[in-house]
Amino acid sequence: MNGKIKKVVIAPDSFKECLTALEAAEAIKEGLKTVWPNAEYVTVPMADGGEGTVQSLIDATHGKLIKKQVTGPTGKPVQGFFGLLGDAETAVIEMAAAAGLDYVPAPERNPLRATTFGVGELISAALDLGVKRIILGLGGSATNDGGCGMAQALGAGLFDKTGRPINQGGAALNELESINMSGFDKRLSEVEVKIATDVTNPLTGNQGASAVFGPQKGASRADVTLLDHALKHFADVVKRDLGRDIDQVPGAGAAGGLGAGALCFLNGTIHPGIDLVIQATNLEEKLRDAALVITGEGRIDSQTIYGKTPVGVARSAKKFGIPVIGLAGSLSSDCAVVHQHGIDALFSIVPGAVSLGEALRTARFNLKLTAENVARVWEMAQPSD
Numbered sequence: 119m120n121g122k123i124k125k126v127v128i129a130p131d132s133f134k135e136c137l138t139a140l141e142a143a144e145a146i147k148e149g150l151k152t153v154w155p156n157a158e159y160v161t162v163p164m165a166d167g168g169e170g171t172v173q174s175l176i177d178a179t180h181g182k183l184i185k186k187q188v189t190g191p192t193g194k195p196v197q198g199f200f201g202l203l204g205d206a207e208t209a210v211i212e213m214a215a216a217a218g219l220d221y222v223p224a225p226e227r228n229p230l231r232a233t234t235f236g237v238g239e240l241i242s243a244a245l246d247l248g249v250k251r252i253i254l255g256l257g258g259s260a261t262n263d264g265g266c267g268m269a270q271a272l273g274a275g276l277f278d279k280t281g282r283p284i285n286q287g288g289a290a291l292n293e294l295e296s297i298n299m300s301g302f303d304k305r306l307s308e309v310e311v312k313i314a315t316d317v318t319n320p321l322t323g324n325q326g327a328s329a330v331f332g333p334q335k336g337a338s339r340a341d342v343t344l345l346d347h348a349l350k351h352f353a354d355v356v357k358r359d360l361g362r363d364i365d366q367v368p369g370a371g372a373a374g375g376l377g378a379g380a381l382c383f384l385n386g387t388i389h390p391g392i393d394l395v396i397q398a399t400n401l402e403e404k405l406r407d408a409a410l411v412i413t414g415e416g417r418i419d420s421q422t423i424y425g426k427t428p429v430g431v432a433r434s435a436k437k438f439g440i441p442v443i444g445l446a447g448s449l450s451s452d453c454a455v456v457h458q459h460g461i462d463a464l465f466s467i468v469p470g471a472v473s474l475g476e477a478l479r480t481a482r483f484n485l486k487l488t489a490e491n492v493a494r495v496w497e498m499a500q501p502s503d
Contacts, residue, residue, distance in 0.1 A: 122500070123409050123493075124157060124158060124407075124409055125159075126408060126411070127401075127405055127411045127412075127440075128143045128147055128411075129164050129413050129431045130142040130143055130163070130414040130415060130428075131174070131414070131426070132165070132173075132415065132416070133414075133416040133447055133481055134416045135478055136478040136479075136481040137482060138163070138170065138177070139165060139178075142163075143161035144161065145483075145485040145486045145489070146414075146445065146486070146489040147161060148486045148489070149487060149489030149490035149493070150490065153494055153497060160408070163175075163178045164178070164392075164395055164399065165392075165427060166390075166392040166395065166425055166430065167257065167390070167391015167392065167394060168212075168257040169214060169257065171212055171253075171255045171314065171395065172199065175203055175253075175395065175398055175399065176201045176202075176210075179204035179399065180204040181201055181203040181204045183200075183201055184201070184202055184243065185198070186198050186199065186239065186240060186243045188216045188235075188236035188240055189216070189233065189236040189239060190216065191216075191217045191234075191236070191260040191261055192222060192226065192228075192231070192232065193233065193235075196216065196221055196236065198216040198236055198239070199215050200212075200240050200243070200244055202249070206247075207248075207249055207250045207251060211237070211241065211244065211252060211253070213234065213237045213255065213258075213376055214259060215240065216234070216237045217232070217233065217234045217237050217260055217373075219335065221260060222260045227260060227335050228287075228336050229262035229288050229332055229335040230289040231287035231289065232260045232261040232287055232288070233261060233263055233267035234259075234268040234373075235270060236271070237268040237271070238267065238270065239271050241271075242271065245303065245305045245306070250309060251311075252310070252312070252384075253312050253314055253394055254311060254313050254314065255315075256373035257315065259331075259374045260335055260374075261287075261335070262288035262327060262328055262331075262332055262345050262349070263287055263288045263291065263374060263375065264321070264327075264375035264378050264379050265377075265379015265380055265383060266284070266294075266352065268379055270283065272303045273303050274297065274302050275297065275299070277294075277298065278294065288328075288375075289344060289345070291352040292348045292351055296359060297355060297359040306384060311385065311386035311387070312389055312394055313369070313380045313388045313389065314389060314394045315373070315388060315391060316390055316392070316424060316425030317372040317373075317377070318368040319368075320365060320367065320368065321350075321353055321364060321365045321371050321375050322346050322365055326346060326349065326371045327345075327349060327373075328342045330371070332374075349375050349378075350365065352375075352378075353365040353378065356378075356382050362382040370388075372388075390425045392425055392426065392427055392429075396430060396434055401431070401434055402437065405438050405440060406438065408435075408438070408440050410441055410442075411431065411432070411435040411440050411443070412443050412444075413427065413432065413442060414428060414444050414446050415447075416447045417448045417449075417450070418444055418450070418453050419449070419452060420452040420455050422455075422456050423455055423458075429459045429460060432444075432456075432459060432460030433460050435460065442460055442461050443461070443463050443492055444456065444461045444463070445467055445488055445489065445492075446464065446465075446467065447467060447477060447481065448468065449466045465488055467484040468484060469484060469487075
């Protein structure tokens, strides 16, 4: 092996249930170093705005994890968390860390009552650290309250016709009569909020938060109708009292309408999650002069082209004309579509027919071995001296 390759950028997402993005990147690096011991390796743990984004950005920027007990989706305390990035000025918050579906056993799921109050508590804790920017990742929610619980935690007044604060949960939005922002946390006026999501659903309607995502949160058909009506009523009150038309904005329906709440209460802007991660990790600067980019995640399929990490990394790499290889725990029969979006070759890391448990247990070894073999094949293709 001639080992002439000079620089490799390794930028995978996590391999769910077995490897964080950083662990995956390190395993790939170990495999490549077997063949290219003298190359420069730049590891960039990645994510697309969903689960794992906080950990990936902490790892990529040498930040730190902040734990905070907050109100969970059912009103009971949960151990939430957020990330403070290496610049000490940017907080990354996954809404699921406070209001995620994983906090609620399937028989207890009830989006009529579930609240995002804890998300507001995480935001407040981040503000206490003096951050100037917040990246709010949407996804995995147990809620359908339009972000109203979050707003109440931050001091917004949401009142019924008697002048009392409305209750928590999506159903209570039907009782909303007025919104008063005079008590809202003033620090947010000085903070830039970016909303990370690859969901483009509007707030209400057949493609809205309640209709599309409500059933997985425990909503019956009747519940979906009630919740959709409640969010429509919420949007009408927001338009009248806050002057924001949030109903049909793409992404407003993300995380049970938290997208809409972040737009109108936090003055946030919606972005594809992968774009925000690419920016936060300074990926494109790190790609300069690279000879090869390796990315990957647990599964690569036809949905990977819709805002997922491997294609986001590939698109950035192609700005510099760099070859891109994708590694995955599994490849679907329709995965070849990613070749049209910048990934030049794909490899499954699973060497044969094994159980899921075995695949998860051996993921690190298999990822390392596959990376080594990728490097060996690359070397075979190089002209001899």
